[in-house]
Amino acid sequence: xxxxxxxxEGFSEDARQFLHxxxxxxxxxxxxxxxxxxxxxxLLAFICFSLLIINLRLIRVENPFDxxxxxxxxxxxxxxxxxxxxxxxLLFLVSFSFSPTFERGTIxxxxxxxxxxxxxxxRGKNPLSWNPKKTVEGLAAFLLFGFISSFxxxxxxxxxxxxxxxxxxETLDLxxxxxxxxxxxxxxxxxxxxx
Numbered sequence: 001x002x003x004x005x006x007x008x009e010g011f012s013e014d015a016r017q018f019l020h021x022x023x024x025x026x027x028x029x030x031x032x033x034x035x036x037x038x039x040x041x042x043l044l045a046f047i048c049f050s051l052l053i054i055n056l057r058l059i060r061v062e063n064p065f066d067x068x069x070x071x072x073x074x075x076x077x078x079x080x081x082x083x084x085x086x087x088x089x090l091l092f093l094v095s096f097s098f099s100p101t102f103e104r105g106t107i108x109x110x111x112x113x114x115x116x117x118x119x120x121x122x123r124g125k126n127p128l129s130w131n132p133k134k135t136v137e138g139l140a141a142f143l144l145f146g147f148i149s150s151f152x153x154x155x156x157x158x159x160x161x162x163x164x165x166x167x168x169x170e171t172l173d174l175x176x177x178x179x180x181x182x183x184x185x186x187x188x189x190x191x192x193x194x195x
Contacts, residue, residue, distance in 0.1 A: 013118070013122065014119060016082070017115040017116075017118050017119050018115070020086065020111060020114070020115045020118075021111050021112050021115040021116075023086070023111070024090070024107050024108065024110060024111020024112065024115075025108075025111060025112075027039065027043070027090055027094075027107055027111075028104050028107050028108060028111075030042060031094070031100065031103065031104055031107075032104070036094060036100070036103075039094055040091065040094055040095060043087060043090055043091040043094065044091065046087055047084070047087045047088065047091065050080055050083060050084055050087060051084070053065050053080065054080040054084065057080070081177070082177065082179065085177040085179040085180050086179040088179075088180065089110065089177075089179040089180045089182065089183040089184075090107065090110070090183070092180070092183045092184065092187070093106060093107060093110070093183040093186055093187065094107075096187045097186075097187065097190060098190070099190070101153050101154070102153075102186075102190050104153050105150040105152075105153030105154045105158070105159070105162065106150070106162060106166070106182075106183070106186040106190075108146075108149035108150045108153065109146040109149060109150050109162060109163055109166050109182075109186075110166070110179070110182050110183060110186070111149070112145045112146065112148070112149035113141075113142040113143070113145050113146025113147075113149065113150075113163060113166065113167065113170075114142065114146075114170060114178060114179070114182060115145075116141040116142060116144070116145035116146075117138040117139065117141045117142035117145075117167070117170060118138065119141065120135075120137045120138055120140070120141035121134060121135045121137055121138020121139070121141060121142075122135075122138070123137065124136060124137030124138055125137070128171055130171070130172075131171050131172065131173050133173065134170075134171045138171075139167055139168075139170075139171055142163070142166075142167040142170055143163050143164060143167045146159075146162070146163030146166065146167060147159045147160055147163045150162060150163060162186070162189065165185065165189055166182050166185055166186060166189075169181055169182055169185040170182055
């Protein structure tokens, strides 16, 4: 891979993660100001719209959103895969969370913690022993930024516990996208903690 392409892919990965973080924060705002029902409808509509755009991409019909795919999509992956799983994960989390505080806090961890883990982890030099595709730096970033972003919602103990559990889930090679595994783990965690 030449240096110019590597830099372009690095830029697109960083941009993708900043968009991941910003969209999660946006959804927290939508939840707070417009409520759960509106957020569910918004996410469902956004998923339907995304499926339409992905379908147009697959059948090679030009559309105004091609520039997003051209700039942000990972090479060699199903078009829109990460974004679609992120939307489905958010929909799952909002659908099955029974506490507004818990859903906002875990969305903050999913958005900020997971985004930071990729930003720092792909630059990391120390692979994890249980998953060499992930790095110690990525896990540390997830824990730190997950904690910081969820502290307002959970307090010290809750933010530390949720960030730790969801951070460890993110490092596991479960065969499913972490944009799905983290929300599923969060809902299971909420059942155990009775939140």
